[in-house]
Amino acid sequence: MSLAALAFAGVSSAVTVTVRPDREGPAVRPSTMAGYNFGNWMPVAEVRDSLKEVPPGALRFPAGNAGDESNLDAAVLGTFAAALTLMPGQPELMVQTRVFQGRDGRPAANAPEDAAAAVKLARERGLNVTYWEIGNEPDLYGPVRGDTSWTAERYCDVFRAQAAAVRREQPSAKIAGPAVSGAVPGAMKFLDTFVERCGDVVDLLTWHIYPTEGDGSDAAALTTVREADRTLAHARAVWADPKRNPKGHTRTIEFGVTEYGLSWRTERPRFLSDQTGALWAMETTLRLAKGGAAVAHYFAYLATGFHGLIDNGGGPRPTFYAFRLLSDLKGRFVDAASDNTGIWAHAVRDGDTVNLVLINSHATRQTVQVDAGAFAVRGARWFDAAIAEQEAEYGTLPAKPQLVLPARSATVVTLTRPAP
Structure with missing residues (x-):
């Protein structure tokens, strides 16, 4: 039986997904839908053809801890500039300054x-x-790197000094921070103190999301997609509160996640190079984008241990399939809702075409009935763990309003409005 045919075995009762194409939300931004961390060790030249399928909309350099382990000298920045010439498009750039010793x-x-x-x-x-x-993850300088003098107050002083120096050299620069880690609850407490002391200086408030260590069940791990909503809401609430942000609550700034992944454990494949990690990354990206994040940089673009869309041998991981689907979305988000909490639905409209993203987080196949008013289903592409493992092309589904989604899969359904 073919991979596509397997999708129709073991059908369950139907889930209803309702799309309202006329209820528009934020525009799709490449800086959130296709943002990645990039480092000079990544083998761009070897995978140039594959990168055409997942062009970066934004890059954060030099990626994570690398920013506090090496200087931004002529060689480092020159190598980065050369690597960019091998990539498709012109991604928006973020560069981390060095803060830690x-x-x-x-x-x-x-x-x-x-x-x-x-x-x-x-x-x-x-x-x-x-x-x-x-800098990068200053909340960990004390507990992880062993220098307890690095408090939020000290970091804010350094932030102010570096921000002023950057702006003197580049007046148009937007200054981002504090780029706190995914540690709970310490990271957000650090961010709160930073906002209180440096709310008048920062232009983009940033943090990281890493909800697991690559352990626990798949089902439990997938529920942590709510961290995208929770942290974005927390950052906005703190920023708008005059008591918690006395210096900057009247300022309009941006919010963004400059590292995210289902696990921070680079040496463990679980939840990084598997299907669970891909579905989580796809859903987190969509939630951040719909929530209005200005940037979202997945960790990482390529071959960083078990992080990255492509492995050291040039093979695509499940995250490659996920972000390849996301890279095709253009237009504005529109309302989409599922009556099943394990079927995540998002829709993007571009003129008379709507692309509906359906992520089945269940371990079983699910039947979905699509209600999109005058818009009719014209086709669907999907992938699951088997397709990614075999490095096969996406599966397809018939152009019908009732679809059977394979277990733990992601599907993009294309709908169009008939001509009058």
Whole structure:
């Protein structure tokens, strides 16, 4: 039996998904739907053809802890500029400045003048940097890296000094931070203190989402997609509160997640290079995009342990299939709702075409009835673990309003409105 035919075995009672094409929401932004962390170790040249299928809409460099382990010197920024010439499109760029000393004892270029020098070097190498993010996960400098002097108050002082230096060199720069980790509850407490002390300086408030260590059940892991909604709501609430943000609550800023993944454990494949991790990443991306996040950088673009859409051998992982589907979405979000909490639905309209994303988080096949008014189903593409494992093409479903979604799968249904 073919992979597509398997989708029709073991049909369950129908779930109703309702789409309202005329109820528009935010526009689809490449900076949230196709944002990634990128480092100079990633094998861009070897996978150039594959990257055409998942072009980056935004890149954060030099990716995670690498930003606090190396200086932004001419060689590092020059290598990044060269790598960009091998990628499709012109992604929006974010560069992390160096803040932490590092572990090797060598002097770190982490003073305000070093941040300004990095801005100048980036400009000289043709890098059009929109955001400069000050450091990476400063809430972990004490508990993980062993320097307890790094409090939120100290980080804010460094943030102010580096932000001023960056703006002197690039007045148009948007300054991002504090890029706190996914640690619960410490990270958000750190962010809260940062907002209280530095709300008058930051332009993009950032944090990371890593809800597991690559353990636990698939079902439990998938429920953590709610972290996208929870953290975005928390950041907005803190920002708008005059008591918690006395210096900046009247300012209009942006919000973004500059690292996210179902697990932070780079050395563990579970929840990073498997189907569960792909479905979680896809749903989290969509929730952040619909929630109005200005940026969302998945960790990572390529071959970083078990992180990345493509492995060290050039093979596509399930996340490649997920982000490849997302890269095709253009237009504006419209209302889409499922009456089953395990079927996640999102819709994007571009003129007379609606693309409906259906993610079946259940471990069983599910039947879905699509109600989109005058818009009719014209076809559907889907993938599950078997398709990704075999590196096969997407499966297809018949152009009918009732669809059978394979277990733990993602499907994009194309609907069109008949001509009058």
